Amino acid sequence: MGKPSDLVQGTLDLLILKTLLLEPMHGWAIAKRIQQLSGEVLQVQQGSLYPALHRLEQQGWIKAKWAESETGRQAKFYALTAAGRSQLEKETANWNRLSAAINLVVSEA
Amino acid sequence: MHLVAQIRMALLSHFRRRRASVHLDDEIRDHLERQIAENITAGMSLDEARLVALRQFGNPALIREQTRSTWTGAWLDSLLGDLRYVSRTLIHSAGFTSMTVLIIALGVGANVALFTLVHRVLLNPLPYRDPGQLVSIYEHDASGSNTHGYLPVAAGSFFEWQRASRGVAEMAMVSPFQAYNVSSEGGKLPEKIEAGMCSWNFFSILGVNPTLGRTFGPSDDTPGSEATVILSAAFWHRRYASDPSIIGKKVWLDAKPYTVIGVMPESFVYTGAFGGNTDQVWTPIGHEFPPSLMTTFEDHEVIVVARLLYGTTLQALVSRLAAVQKQIKTAHPGPAVRDSVIGRTMLDDAVQDYKTPLYALLAATGCVLLIASMNVASLLVARLSARRKELAIRVALGGGWVRIMRERILESLLLSTVGGAVGLLLAGAAIQWLVKTREDMNRVEAIHIGAVEIGFAILAIIATALFSGLISAFSSNLKDVLSGLQDSSRTLSSSRARAGLRRTLLVLEVSLTVVLLVGAGLLLKSYQRLRSTDLGVPIDNVLTMHFGLPEARYKTSVQRIAFFENVLSQVRALPGVQSAGLVSAAPGQGYGGDDLVTVVEHPPLPKGTGLDLQNRGADPGYFAAIQIPLVRGRIFTSDERLQRANVVVISQKAADLCFPGEDPIGKRIKVSIDGRVGEVVGVVGDTRWNIAQPAMPMMYWPVLSGDWSNMTLIVRSPSNVSALAMPIQKIIGSLDPDLPVSGVRTIRESIAKSTIDSQFDSLLVLAFAVIALVLAATGLYGVLTYLVTQRTSELGIRIALGARREQLLGTLLLDGLRPALLGMLVGLAASAGAARLIASMLYETKPLDPAVFVAVTALLLIVAASACILPAWRASRLDPMQALRME
Numbered sequence: 001m002g003k004p005s006d007l008v009q010g011t012l013d014l015l016i017l018k019t020l021l022l023e024p025m026h027g028w029a030i031a032k033r034i035q036q037l038s039g040e041v042l043q044v045q046q047g048s049l050y051p052a053l054h055r056l057e058q059q060g061w062i063k064a065k066w067a068e069s070e071t072g073r074q075a076k077f078y079a080l081t082a083a084g085r086s087q088l089e090k091e092t093a094n095w096n097r098l099s100a101a102i103n104l105v106v107s108e109a
Numbered sequence: 110m111h112l113v114a115q116i117r118m119a120l121l122s123h124f125r126r127r128r129a130s131v132h133l134d135d136e137i138r139d140h141l142e143r144q145i146a147e148n149i150t151a152g153m154s155l156d157e158a159r160l161v162a163l164r165q166f167g168n169p170a171l172i173r174e175q176t177r178s179t180w181t182g183a184w185l186d187s188l189l190g191d192l193r194y195v196s197r198t199l200i201h202s203a204g205f206t207s208m209t210v211l212i213i214a215l216g217v218g219a220n221v222a223l224f225t226l227v228h229r230v231l232l233n234p235l236p237y238r239d240p241g242q243l244v245s246i247y248e249h250d251a252s253g254s255n256t257h258g259y260l261p262v263a264a265g266s267f268f269e270w271q272r273a274s275r276g277v278a279e280m281a282m283v284s285p286f287q288a289y290n291v292s293s294e295g296g297k298l299p300e301k302i303e304a305g306m307c308s309w310n311f312f313s314i315l316g317v318n319p320t321l322g323r324t325f326g327p328s329d330d331t332p333g334s335e336a337t338v339i340l341s342a343a344f345w346h347r348r349y350a351s352d353p354s355i356i357g358k359k360v361w362l363d364a365k366p367y368t369v370i371g372v373m374p375e376s377f378v379y380t381g382a383f384g385g386n387t388d389q390v391w392t393p394i395g396h397e398f399p400p401s402l403m404t405t406f407e408d409h410e411v412i413v414v415a416r417l418l419y420g421t422t423l424q425a426l427v428s429r430l431a432a433v434q435k436q437i438k439t440a441h442p443g444p445a446v447r448d449s450v451i452g453r454t455m456l457d458d459a460v461q462d463y464k465t466p467l468y469a470l471l472a473a474t475g476c477v478l479l480i481a482s483m484n485v486a487s488l489l490v491a492r493l494s495a496r497r498k499e500l501a502i503r504v505a506l507g508g509g510w511v512r513i514m515r516e517r518i519l520e521s522l523l524l525s526t527v528g529g530a531v532g533l534l535l536a537g538a539a540i541q542w543l544v545k546t547r548e549d550m551n552r553v554e555a556i557h558i559g560a561v562e563i564g565f566a567i568l569a570i571i572a573t574a575l576f577s578g579l580i581s582a583f584s585s586n587l588k589d590v591l592s593g594l595q596d597s598s599r600t601l602s603s604s605r606a607r608a609g610l611r612r613t614l615l616v617l618e619v620s621l622t623v624v625l626l627v628g629a630g631l632l633l634k635s636y637q638r639l640r641s642t643d644l645g646v647p648i649d650n651v652l653t654m655h656f657g658l659p660e661a662r663y664k665t666s667v668q669r670i671a672f673f674e675n676v677l678s679q680v681r682a683l684p685g686v687q688s689a690g691l692v693s694a695a696p697g698q699g700y701g702g703d704d705l706v707t708v709v710e711h712p713p714l715p716k717g718t719g720l721d722l723q724n725r726g727a728d729p730g731y732f733a734a735i736q737i738p739l740v741r742g743r744i745f746t747s748d749e750r751l752q753r754a755n756v757v758v759i760s761q762k763a764a765d766l767c768f769p770g771e772d773p774i775g776k777r778i779k780v781s782i783d784g785r786v787g788e789v790v791g792v793v794g795d796t797r798w799n800i801a802q803p804a805m806p807m808m809y810w811p812v813l814s815g816d817w818s819n820m821t822l823i824v825r826s827p828s829n830v831s832a833l834a835m836p837i838q839k840i841i842g843s844l845d846p847d848l849p850v851s852g853v854r855t856i857r858e859s860i861a862k863s864t865i866d867s868q869f870d871s872l873l874v875l876a877f878a879v880i881a882l883v884l885a886a887t888g889l890y891g892v893l894t895y896l897v898t899q900r901t902s903e904l905g906i907r908i909a910l911g912a913r914r915e916q917l918l919g920t921l922l923l924d925g926l927r928p929a930l931l932g933m934l935v936g937l938a939a940s941a942g943a944a945r946l947i948a949s950m951l952y953e954t955k956p957l958d959p960a961v962f963v964a965v966t967a968l969l970l971i972v973a974a975s976a977c978i979l980p981a982w983r984a985s986r987l988d989p990m991q992a993l994r995m996e
Contacts, residue, residue, distance in 0.1 A: 026136075026139070026140075027136060027139075027140050028139070028140045028143040028144065031140075045165070045167050046140065046144070046165050046166045046167070047166045047167030047168070047169070047171075047172040048167065048172070050133075050136070050137065050140075050172055050176045051172065051176045051178070051179050053176075054133075054176045054179045054180065055179040058179060058180060066132075071143075073139065074135070074139075075136075076132070076135075076136045076139070
């Protein structure tokens with residue numbers, strides 16, 4: 001319960017960072033974007049996004065700002081920081097290595 | 110630094126927390142509203158849209174919790190929350206809280222106090238340079254029957270040893286049991302002070318430096334040199350008002366001038382098995398001892414202190430010296446020359462007598478703390494079961510189990526901390542009291558609560574908290590608690606299990622209590638025995654005081670006799686004095702010296718042996734005054750003086766030893782060391798020199814020989830003998846204004862002083878045992894009350910169905926008593942083992958004294974039965990209707 005069990009462990013951070021690379025977004029939009037970009041394959045349990053967002057904020061990889069949203073209401077917008085950018089690069093490289101390795105094993109069989 | 114930064118962050122964010130929480134709520138609400146709006150756009154009704162949005166999102170309350178837990182310092186936040194919650198519930202139940210705090214305070218306080226003693230007295234190194242290398246060396250009677258293995262050394266042997274240990278150890282000697290009369294000067298009263306006479310290198314071997322002046326040099330330590338003295342800081346403060354110009358000034362000791370050359374620091378004290386911690390001045394032994402005493406192998410007046418040089422062990426030194434001593438014995442086969450050597454570290458030498466009692470007391474307090482934490486655990490468990498429904502609701506509402514466990518630990522930690530803090534205060538007070546009342550104890554000056562003791566207190570607190578907290582935390586598990594919701598009082602299994610745990614604790618508690626009670630009983634009995642021991646004379650209404658005539662002023666025998674007779678005649682004339690006498694050492698007031706003798710009429714004894722008799726000087730009136738019975742013959746007369754004083758009175762034991770199966774009257778005994786011969790004229794009853802030691806064979810020589818100078822005046826009065834102290838001191842003062850009088854006390858007081866150890870140990874252990882008994886009794890009462898409450902409806906049914914109330918009472922009583930009986934058996938078995946460990950502290954009491962064991966068993970049974978009777982009786986009187994209605 002509450003854990004993004006349908007996501008590969010630890011990849012939620014990567015997805016959030018990647019999503020925010022384009023532009024600052026609020027939580028709901030991030031969830032939507034991940035869903036869309038993955039072709040509806042990755043179903044983020046929306047709630048589980050928030051502990052992740054707050055953790056990333058605590059680590060200084062993203063920063064948050066309250067601003068007026070497209071609906072005219074106040075919403076909390078998250079944006080990537082410089083540290084977040086380099087973290088994204090690191091995690092992307094990691095991911096590539098890992099998925100390539102898995103691919104190798106899987107296609108070999 | 111990382112931790113510090115984290116804590117700073119945590120504190121900072123703790124204060125921003127409230128705003129952040131509101132923001133998080135807004136954020137989540139915003140998210141949900143967007144999703145709902147989207148769902149409506151997709152064609153759902155409002156209710157359906159909300160439901161689907163929530164399903165997609167997950168439990169908002171949980172998400173909020175999880176999110177908050179990612180914030181920096183969240184742990185602090187929840188900890189503070191728990192702390193607030195726990196302290197609120199504790200304050201709410203003030204009775205429980207104060208009871209628990211009191212129990213822990215007693216447990217921790219007693220332990221910290223005793224640990225302080227053990228640490229400061231037994232373990233702390235002596236205040237000298239590199240004290241681990243310092244050892245005390247004694248002579249030893251390898252073939253003799255002397256029970257005390259560590260015997261003082263003859264100065265002649267010391268010099269032989271010193272020569273033999275060159276390159277292996279440095280050696281000094283000290284005679285710490287000497288005394289001087291300080292003359293009255295500048296309006297100060299004369300007084301008698303204890304003193305140490307030491308070889309010049311004594312201080313340098315210990316590695317202590319004076320605060321003023323210098324220590325002795327080799328030239329001070331010779332018969333011909335100018336008389337010099339070093340003062341203790343205490344004596345310098347007290348008598349000379351810390352006069353900084355004291356160095357080079359003269360003080361009068363035994364009516365002779367001594368030049369002050371140094372003052373020792375406040376911290377300096379020499380403590381050994383033969384005393385020294387009350388010494389006020391030190392003088393060089395080579396100047397003070399007559400030359401004959403410096404070369405003898407037969408007169409044992411000094412203690413040897415050695416500093417082991419690098420690479421030497423105590424054992425190696427002792428075996429080297431033992432060989433030397435053996436050679437001495439071969440070359441000088443006198444009966445008083447000893448044939449071996451024994452040694453121990455200086456620390457052991459100082460504290461040997463206190464080791465067993467202090468460790469025994471520490472063990473006793475350890476038991477008390479263990480019992481206290483068991484009681485606290487038991488109370489916590491009981492409280493927890495009273496709160497089961499509350500806990501069940503919390504768990505059902507999603508309260509984390511870890512969180513509830515943490516609360517348990519936090520609760521006991523809070524209780525232990527408060528209790529421990531109070532306990533630390535108690536310990537401080539106890540230590541202060543102890544230092545005041547036990548000035549006689551070696552190293553008492555070193556006792557104080559320091560960092561190590563506070564560290565120990567913290568450890569004790571944590572141990573108590575973990576012990577009681579974990580027991581209460583594990584006493585119930587999740588399923589158990591959840592069943593609490595369905596639970597009506599009719600299901601018994603879970604509560605039975607919990608009571609089972611408390612019962613086990615009780616068994617342990619009772620058995621520890623039994624051990625303490627048996628210990629206290631044995632020590633008390635031993636103390637009682639000691640107090641009721643017959644000293645050999647009636648002890649009531651006898652006053653004693655000491656004085657010593659200085660040689661410088663009383664040069665001749667005639668002068669000394671004149672003074673003695675003046676004192677006696679004036680004191681005897683005093684109204685209220687029934688009788689008075691003079692003796693060199695009164696019964697119960699110390700060893701007073703011994704000598705080896707032979708019987709002139711008997712065939713000579715094998716070389717190197719003799720008959721050991723305690724040596725006393727007495728005036729003809731002494732025996733009647735102190736009321737020592739005359740067994741046969743007569744007491745010496747006042748005419749047998751000076752050259753005619755060649756008569757001796759011996760005690761019954763001495764007669765048995767020297768003249769087995771024959772009449773001693775008219776026979777002569779000869780003192781080996783000085784060749785003095787006396788005709789035995791009478792046999793008198795035995796007296797003890799120490800209340801705790803068996804009487805030794807004793808001989809009395811006439812003080813009217815004029816050879817004696819240190820005297821104890823004893824005065825008997827029909828009533829209120831203490832009132833005579835002042836008039837008698839005035840008489841002595843009028844005869845010699847420079848002569849100090851010391852040790853003014855009654856025989857009863859001196860017995861109290863020599864039994865103080867026994868009294869102290871037995872009363873302390875008794876106090877601990879009583880605390881333990883009260884704790885165990887409350888524990889028994891609590892468990893049975895709890896069980897009865899749990900079984901109220903069951904009992905109601907039984908009564909309604911016709912169970913007999915007496916039978917019910919019996920069953921319940923047995924139920925409550927079972928852990929007590931089991932604990933008692935375990936405890937008695939454990940006591941049998943523990944009692945052996947304190948055997949050395951017992952006087953005329955066997956470790957397995959049946960009376961004590963029976964009394965303890967009876968006492969425990971009575972207390973346990975009275976603790977159980979009330980709840981059992983109450984249960985048997987239940988009104989069945991009411992019991993059944995009660996849910």
